[in-house]
Amino acid sequence: MLETIPVGSVFALEGEVGVGKTLILQEIHRACGGALLGMREFIESLQANSPAAIEEAFVQIVEQAMASHELILVDDLHLLVNIVESCDYPRSRLFSAALTAVLDQAAFLRKKLVFAVEEDIPSPIQQRAYAFKIDDFTRADFECICRVHLGAELTSRLKFGEIHRFAPKLNGHQLRRACMWLRRNPDLDTEVFIDYLRSQDLISNVDLDEVQAVQWKDLKGVDEVIRALEAKIALPFENGALATALGLKPMRGVLLAGPPGTGKTTIGRALAHRLKSKFFLIDGTVVAGSDNFYRKISRVFEEAKRNAPAVVFIDDADVIFEDKDEHGFYRYLLTMLDGLESASAERVCVMMTAMDVNSLPAAMVRSGRIELWLETKLPDEAARAAILREKIAKLPSPIGAADTATLANASRGMTGADLKAIVEDAKLLYAQDVVLNAPSRPAEEYYLEAIATVRANGRRRGRRTSVRPAGTTPFGFGIEELDAV
Numbered sequence: 001m002l003e004t005i006p007v008g009s010v011f012a013l014e015g016e017v018g019v020g021k022t023l024i025l026q027e028i029h030r031a032c033g034g035a036l037l038g039m040r041e042f043i044e045s046l047q048a049n050s051p052a053a054i055e056e057a058f059v060q061i062v063e064q065a066m067a068s069h070e071l072i073l074v075d076d077l078h079l080l081v082n083i084v085e086s087c088d089y090p091r092s093r094l095f096s097a098a099l100t101a102v103l104d105q106a107a108f109l110r111k112k113l114v115f116a117v118e119e120d121i122p123s124p125i126q127q128r129a130y131a132f133k134i135d136d137f138t139r140a141d142f143e144c145i146c147r148v149h150l151g152a153e154l155t156s157r158l159k160f161g162e163i164h165r166f167a168p169k170l171n172g173h174q175l176r177r178a179c180m181w182l183r184r185n186p187d188l189d190t191e192v193f194i195d196y197l198r199s200q201d202l203i204s205n206v207d208l209d210e211v212q213a214v215q216w217k218d219l220k221g222v223d224e225v226i227r228a229l230e231a232k233i234a235l236p237f238e239n240g241a242l243a244t245a246l247g248l249k250p251m252r253g254v255l256l257a258g259p260p261g262t263g264k265t266t267i268g269r270a271l272a273h274r275l276k277s278k279f280f281l282i283d284g285t286v287v288a289g290s291d292n293f294y295r296k297i298s299r300v301f302e303e304a305k306r307n308a309p310a311v312v313f314i315d316d317a318d319v320i321f322e323d324k325d326e327h328g329f330y331r332y333l334l335t336m337l338d339g340l341e342s343a344s345a346e347r348v349c350v351m352m353t354a355m356d357v358n359s360l361p362a363a364m365v366r367s368g369r370i371e372l373w374l375e376t377k378l379p380d381e382a383a384r385a386a387i388l389r390e391k392i393a394k395l396p397s398p399i400g401a402a403d404t405a406t407l408a409n410a411s412r413g414m415t416g417a418d419l420k421a422i423v424e425d426a427k428l429l430y431a432q433d434v435v436l437n438a439p440s441r442p443a444e445e446y447y448l449e450a451i452a453t454v455r456a457n458g459r460r461r462g463r464r465t466s467v468r469p470a471g472t473t474p475f476g477f478g479i480e481e482l483d484a485v
Contacts (some may be wrong), residue, residue: 001013001024001028001114001132002028002031002032004130005028005032005071005112005114007130008112008129008130009106009107009110009111009112009113009128010103010106010112010113010114010115010125010128010129010130011112011113011114011115011129011130011131011132012114012115012116012117012121012125012126012129012130012131012132013025013114013115013117013132013133013134014116014117014118014119014121014131014132014133014134015116015118015133015134016118016119016134016136016169016171017118017171017173018171018172018173018174019136019137019171019172020134020172021075021116021134022038022075022076022116024116024134025073025075025114025116028071028073028114029073032071033069033070033071034069034070034071034072034073034112035065035068035069035071035072035073036073036075037061037062037065037072037073037074037075038074038075038076039075039076039079041061042057042058042061042080044061045057045058045060045061052090052091054080054083054084054095055084055091055094055095055097055098056098058080058095058098058102059098059101059102062074062102062113063102063105066105066106066109066111069111070110070111070112071111071112071114072106072111072112072113072114073114073116074113074114074115074116075116076116076117077115077116077117077122078117078118078119078120080095081095081117081120081122095122096122096123096124099122099124099125100124103124103125103128115129136168136169137164137168137170137171137172137175138164139160139161139163139164140160142160142163142164142170142175143155143158143160145172145175145176145179146158146160146175146179149175149176149179149180149183150179150182150183150188151183154183154188157188157189157190158188158189158190158193159190161244162190162194162241163190163193163194163197165243165244166194166197167194167197167307168308169305169306169307169308170197174197174200177200178193178196178197178200181196182196198276213273214266214269214270214273215270215273215274216230216270216274218270218390219263219266219267219270220379220383220386220387220390220416221263221377221379221380221382221383221384221386221387221416222262222263222376224374225256225267225374225375225376226267228372228374229254229267229271229374232250232251232254232372233250233251233254233271233275233311233349233351234274234275235248236248236249236250236309236347237250237275237278237309237347249347250309250311250347250349251349251371251372252337252348252349252350252369252371253337253349253350253351253352253369253370253371253372254349254350254351254352254370254371254372254373254374255351255352255353255354255357255365255370255372255373255374256268256351256352256354256374256375256376257353257354257355257357257373257374257375257376258355258375258376258377259355259376259377259378259415260355260415260417261415261416261417261418262376262378262379262415262416262417263376263415263416264315264353264354264355264376265315265316265353266416267353267376268281268313268315268351268353271311271313271351272313275310275311278307278309278310278311279310279311279313280300280303280304280307280310280311280312280313281312281313281315282297282300282312282313282314282315283314283315283316283320294332297332297333297336298336300312301336301348304348305348308347309347309348309349310347310348310349311348311349311350311351312348312349312350312351313351313352313353314333314350314351314352314353315353316353316354316355317352317353317354317360317364318354318355318356318357318359318360319355321359321360321361321364330361330363330364333364334363334364334369336350337350337364337369352370378413378414378415379414379415379416379419381408381409381412382408384407384408384411384414384419385404385405385407385408387416387419387420388404388407388408388411388419388422388423389404391419391420391423392404392423395427398440398443399426399427399430399443399446400443401443402426402443402444402446402447403443403444406444407422407444407447407448407451410447410448410451411451414451414454414455418454421450421454422447422450422451422454423447423450425449425450425453425454426446426447426449426450427446429446429449429450430443430446
C-alpha cells in the first residue's frame with residue numbers, strides 16, 4: 001500500500017475482524033502523515049447533528065480532514081454501512097450518494113482517501129479504488145503473533161500446525177487473548193492451548209448442558225452408523241497428523257435416514273457431545289420463509305465455517321421440506337451446501353436426518369451434495385434385549401427383575417423409542433398396583449401389557465390419514481362447528 005499510495009487516489013483495505021486493518025492504517029499514518037478517522041471522530045461529529053444524520057456526519061468529518069490534510073484514512077467504514085443497509089434504516093441508499101460526493105470532492109481537491117472495511121467494499125469506492133485484502137492467518141502467522149505475547153520459550157512448546165488445523169479462522173484479538181491468559185500457565189502445551197480455544201472462542205449454537213447426555217456406548221443396534229461417523233467425521237476432525245499426511249477431510253454431506261424412533265436424533269445428540277463446540281443445529285424451532293429465518297441459517301453456516309472443522313446438523317429435514325410450496329429454504333440451503341466446496345469451508349459437514357427420503361428435494365440428495373448415506377434400522381432381538389436390559393436394570397425389584405429375553409421376543413418390530421415408552425408405561429402400571437394394594441403380578445406382565453398398548457397406539461397412527469375433508473380443522477371439526485363452539 002505504501003508503494004501504491006503515490007500512484008493512486010482511492011484505496012480500500014479489506015479484511016475480517018482482528019486481522020490487522022487498524023494496525024496497517026496506523027502504520028501508513030505514521031509513515032505518510034495525514035488524518036486517521038475512526039468511529040470516535042464519527043460519533044463526535046454525530047453529536048453535533050441529528051442522531052439520524054449519519055450521512056451528514058460522515059461527510060462533515062471527511063471534508064474537515066481534507067481541508068488540512070492530503071491523505072485521509074477512514075477506519076471501520078463497514079460499521080456505518082451496516083447501519084445504513086439495515087432493513088429499519090429510513091434513508092435507503094443515501095450513504096452511497098454521500099460516498100460519491102466525498103470521492104468527487106477528493107478528486108477535485110487532489111486528495112487521497114484510504115478506507116478499511118470488513119467485506120463487500122461499497123460500490124462507489126470499489127469502482128475507483130486500488131483494493132487490498134488481508135487473507136486469513138497462516139500457521140506461521142499464528143506462531144508470529146503468539147511469539148509476541150508469549151515469548152520464545154512458551155511459544156516453542158506449541159505445535160502451531162495442530163492449532164491452526166483445529167481453528168484456522170482465529171483472529172488476532174482471539175490469539176492475543178489466549179496468549180495473555182495462558183502465559184501464566186506453567187503446564188502450557190498444545191493440548192492446553194486447544195482446550196482454551198474450544199472453551200472460549202469456538203462456540204456452537206447448541207448449549208450442551210441442555211442436550212441429553214448421550215455417548216456412543218449408550219446407543220444399541222447402530223454400530224455400523226457409529227463406525228462410519230467415527231471414521232468419516234470424527235477422525236478427520238481430531239487426528240491432525242494423519243489428516244494432514246493423507247489430506248483427509250470430513251464428508252461434506254451426510255444423510256441419516258430411517259423409520260421414526262430408530263435413534264436418528266439421539267445419534268445427533270451423541271455427536272454433539274462427541275464434537276463439543278464443533279456442532280451446530282438447525283431444526284424445526286425456526287420458521288421457514290421469514291427474513292429472520294434466513295439470517296439465522298446464514299449465521300449458523302458462517303459460524304460453522306469460522307469454527308471449522310464443524311458439523312451443521314439438520315434434524316428432521318424431510319419434515320422441514322414437506323411443504324412442497326416452500327421452495328425458498330431448500331434453494332437457499334443448496335446455495336449454502338455448494339458454498340462448502342470452497343477451500344475456506346471444505347471442512348464443514350452438513351448432516352441431515354430424514355424419516356422419508358422421498359420427501360427431500362431431489363436436488364438436495366444428488367451425488368456431490370450427499371456423500372455418505374447411513375441408515376438406522378429397527379433394532380434386532382439382541383439390540384432390543386440390550387436396550388431393555390439397560391433401562392430395566394436401573395429399577396428396583398420386583399419391576400426391575402423382568403426377563404428381558406422374553407420381552408425382547410415379544411417386542412418384535414418395535415423401535416428404540418417404543419421400548420423406552422414400554423418401560424415408562426410398565427412403571428406406571430406397577431405404581432398403580434402399589435397404590436391400590438393390588439395383588440402383585442409377575443414383572444413381565446406389566447411390560448407385556450405395555451407392549452400391547454404401544455402396539456395398539458402404533459396401529460392407530462398407521463390408520464391416520466394425512467388428507468382431511470375440505471373445510472375442516474386438523475382436529476376434524478368443521479370450521480363452522482368450531483366457530484360455533
